[in-house]
Amino acid sequence: MRRKPLLRVRKTGALLVAAVIAFVGTVPLAGAGWEWTPVLLLPAAAFVWAWRAGTDVYADELRVKALVGSTVVPWPRIAELAPDRSGQIAALLDNGNMIRLTGVTQANLPRVLAAGKQEISNPD
Known part of the structure; x- marks a missing residue:
């Protein structure tokens, strides 16, 4: 049975x-x-x-979809979410790899974090 995502983020x-x-x-x-x-x-x-193409947000994971296939990233594996030069958000994983979150921008990042019940921390 397929679960329904808490939030679907798509390109325009x-x-x-x-x-x-x-x-x-x-x-x-x-x-x-x-x-x-x-x-x-x-x-x-x-x-x-x-x-x-886009990013589906679940309580326990993110699913990044492309034209063919998708990548599942559990929330605990994400070390950091940061914008790139174009304003798109990329996830830095605990193993050093980086995955660009399709459709997620600085503007909608708070909604993504809220849907995934993730806390926002601002390192000083």
């Missing part, structure tokens, strides 16, 4: 709209001949990625 919905517009724009090209039909796969893949 504008990506979904852009993928739909790109798909509609490639339909005439694909209609020009059967050899152009594979062009439809690019905006379709972009749509699936925009729909699926």
Whole structure:
């Protein structure tokens, strides 16, 4: 049985709209001949990625989803959450590895921590 996440963080919905517009724009090209039909796969893949990619927050773990596959990170393995240069949040794990949390930004990080019932500590 699948559990429902406490919070789903996704990239902006504008990506979904852009993928739909790109798909509609490639339909005439694909209609020009059967050899152009594979062009439809690019905006379709972009749509699936925009729909699926993100971070699901559970009480005991984070699940980072990509176009294909996902990575499960238990909360106790996360040593630190910090922003990168683009404002996206990355999780530094206890083994030194780093995982970028898709869709999580500085603006929505407090909601992610609250949903996962994690305390915010500010080292001095």
